[in-house]
Amino acid sequence: MKIKLASKYGFCFGVKRAIKIAESEKNASTIGPLIHNNEEIERLRKHFNVDTLSSISEIDGIKKAIIRTHGIPKEDLATLKTKGIDIIDATCPFVTKPQKICEKMSQEGYDIVIFGDKNHPEVKGVKSYAKEPVYVVLHVEELEKLRLGKKVAVVSQTTRKVEEFMKIVSALVARHKEVRVFNTICNATFENQDATRALSKEADVMVVIGGKNSSNTKQLLNIAKEFCEDSYLIESERELDNKWFIGKKLCGISAGASTPDWIINKVIEKISKIKV
Amino acid sequence: MKIKLASKYGFCFGVKRAIKIAESEKNASTIGPLIHNNEEIERLRKHFNVDTLSSISEIDGIKKAIIRTHGIPKEDLATLKTKGIDIIDATCPFVTKPQKICEKMSQEGYDIVIFGDKNHPEVKGVKSYAKEPVYVVLHVEELEKLRLGKKVAVVSQTTRKVEEFMKIVSALVARHKEVRVFNTICNATFENQDATRALSKEADVMVVIGGKNSSNTKQLLNIAKEFCEDSYLIESERELDNKWFIGKKLCGISAGASTPDWIINKVIEKISKIKV
Numbered sequence: 001m002k003i004k005l006a007s008k009y010g011f012c013f014g015v016k017r018a019i020k021i022a023e024s025e026k027n028a029s030t031i032g033p034l035i036h037n038n039e040e041i042e043r044l045r046k047h048f049n050v051d052t053l054s055s056i057s058e059i060d061g062i063k064k065a066i067i068r069t070h071g072i073p074k075e076d077l078a079t080l081k082t083k084g085i086d087i088i089d090a091t092c093p094f095v096t097k098p099q100k101i102c103e104k105m106s107q108e109g110y111d112i113v114i115f116g117d118k119n120h121p122e123v124k125g126v127k128s129y130a131k132e133p134v135y136v137v138l139h140v141e142e143l144e145k146l147r148l149g150k151k152v153a154v155v156s157q158t159t160r161k162v163e164e165f166m167k168i169v170s171a172l173v174a175r176h177k178e179v180r181v182f183n184t185i186c187n188a189t190f191e192n193q194d195a196t197r198a199l200s201k202e203a204d205v206m207v208v209i210g211g212k213n214s215s216n217t218k219q220l221l222n223i224a225k226e227f228c229e230d231s232y233l234i235e236s237e238r239e240l241d242n243k244w245f246i247g248k249k250l251c252g253i254s255a256g257a258s259t260p261d262w263i264i265n266k267v268i269e270k271i272s273k274i275k276v
Numbered sequence: 277m278k279i280k281l282a283s284k285y286g287f288c289f290g291v292k293r294a295i296k297i298a299e300s301e302k303n304a305s306t307i308g309p310l311i312h313n314n315e316e317i318e319r320l321r322k323h324f325n326v327d328t329l330s331s332i333s334e335i336d337g338i339k340k341a342i343i344r345t346h347g348i349p350k351e352d353l354a355t356l357k358t359k360g361i362d363i364i365d366a367t368c369p370f371v372t373k374p375q376k377i378c379e380k381m382s383q384e385g386y387d388i389v390i391f392g393d394k395n396h397p398e399v400k401g402v403k404s405y406a407k408e409p410v411y412v413v414l415h416v417e418e419l420e421k422l423r424l425g426k427k428v429a430v431v432s433q434t435t436r437k438v439e440e441f442m443k444i445v446s447a448l449v450a451r452h453k454e455v456r457v458f459n460t461i462c463n464a465t466f467e468n469q470d471a472t473r474a475l476s477k478e479a480d481v482m483v484v485i486g487g488k489n490s491s492n493t494k495q496l497l498n499i500a501k502e503f504c505e506d507s508y509l510i511e512s513e514r515e516l517d518n519k520w521f522i523g524k525k526l527c528g529i530s531a532g533a534s535t536p537d538w539i540i541n542k543v544i545e546k547i548s549k550i551k552v
Contacts (some may be wrong), residue, residue, distance in 0.1 A: 103508045169457075170445065173441070174438055176459065177458065177459055178458050180455075181445075181449050181455040181457055183449050183450070185452070
């Protein structure tokens with residue numbers, strides 16, 4: 001069986017930057033996981049004493065806080081500031097952008113629509129920068145219930161599929177006089193998605209490596225499944241199952257934006273030893 | 277054969293307003309046809325001495341100029357002003373809007389895309405209010421050649437189909453960081469289109485009445501043809517052909533936004549006398 005890596009995969013700019021920050025700061029705490037990859041989080045804890053608080057309620061006693069790549073709600077940032085804690089901002093600049101857009105558009109009197117998952121930390125953070133009315137939607141049907149004015153601004157969670165964003169935009173344009181569309185989907189997301197799409201068209205088994213809580217990784221799995229039925233999402237090489245590869249000719253490999261190379265390498269090593 | 281009128285048809289707000297203005301002003305000239313309906317233009321000439329100049333080059337000697345519903349280019353308006361001619365503005369307020377939007381967005385540094393027919397007088401007028409770069413496009417493929425910046429504002433010719441506008445918007449959103457979408461398609465256009473669509477699904481012959489130079493009338497014909505193969509565009513009852521109605525059970529009738537009731541009534545009268 002041949003093994004082929006997607007032409008683009010793994011770490012994006014924002015994740016690389018956040019890890020560099022965490023490694024150089026050391027002895028700090030992040031509020032929520034710095035990135036959506038448990039293995040890498042564990043490595044940072046072990047080698048750089050960067051631990052992960054589950055929420056802002058646990059900050060008492062900490063000296064140095066690193067803001068996760070996904071950003072945190074405005075109120076949580078304000079809380080950190082009142083406690084006199086050292087704040088190191090590792091929010092991805094591509095996430096800071098929709099935060100700023102929401103703040104500015106609200107000030108200018110636009111009603112805000114955020115395309116994304118309302119339970120995702122990035123979206124919670126972005127939403128906190130908008131004044132009411134602000135709505136988070138994933139599906140076109142949800143728009144019908146909203147009470148939006150004539151002027152609407154719309155942003156996207158950075159890791160969404162652009163085709164799905166278009167559906168929301170089209171429905172808004174049909175109904176509202178002015179729709180200010182900010183395409184805040186990040187290029188790295190596009191590139192990993194395009195490369196996964198291309199590879200899954202030729203592969204007969206696809207392995208996508210990344211956190212199961214990672215939005216962009218889950219999107220990659222969805223795309224892979226569209227073209228290659230036998231597509232699997234794993235967090236580490238320990239989850240590989242020899243049965244997946246029986247009779248297969250080409251195994252495609254892709255990885256989410258928060259998956260470090262050292263995990264990808266371990267996966268490739270293990271797959272290459274499987275006898276098919 | 278039964279005859280059924282679309283639930284919405286004919287004169288829109290802007291056309292009604294322009295005719296009222298022309299009737300009350302009298303003895304004036306319009307630069308280009310006031311509305312896209314030759315029969316109505318002829319009635320205004322005969323009964324109210326409102327004549328139609330073919331272009332701005334013919335204005336010497338006139339005292340009173342009425343601006344057509346479609347508006348005129350900014351430069352032509354400036355020329356009129358320098359000549360000391362009385363100017364009466366019958367530009368449809370729904371056309372004034374994209375003109376103002378283009379002016380403002382250009383000032384704010386947006387590159388402008390106008391969705392419409394570059395040869396249509398409304399579009400020529402709207403375009404004249406934007407600074408370069410400004411592009412008029414009808415099809416998505418045309419976008420590829422354009423040199424647009426990060427910030428793009430897009431408006432539509434008032435009489436276009438919203439589904440087509442969406443195609444342009446979607447392509448822009450995929451490529452540009454900020455797209456400010458102004459849905460300037462007018463409601464009357466939507467309403468006449470929806471009613472024509474509904475009627476053409478039940479009729480076995482459709483007659484659309486309106487100017488052959490009228491953009492919104494041509495759109496109605498296209499919509500009718502989608503659902504009813506035997507659809508015809510006529511400007512007056514004189515163009516009716518008995519053969520169209522042989523063996524038909526339901527004749528649907530719709531009319532463009534610049535078609536006066538007196539023409540529609542003549543058409544209905546004549547059709548009702550046809551023996552099928």
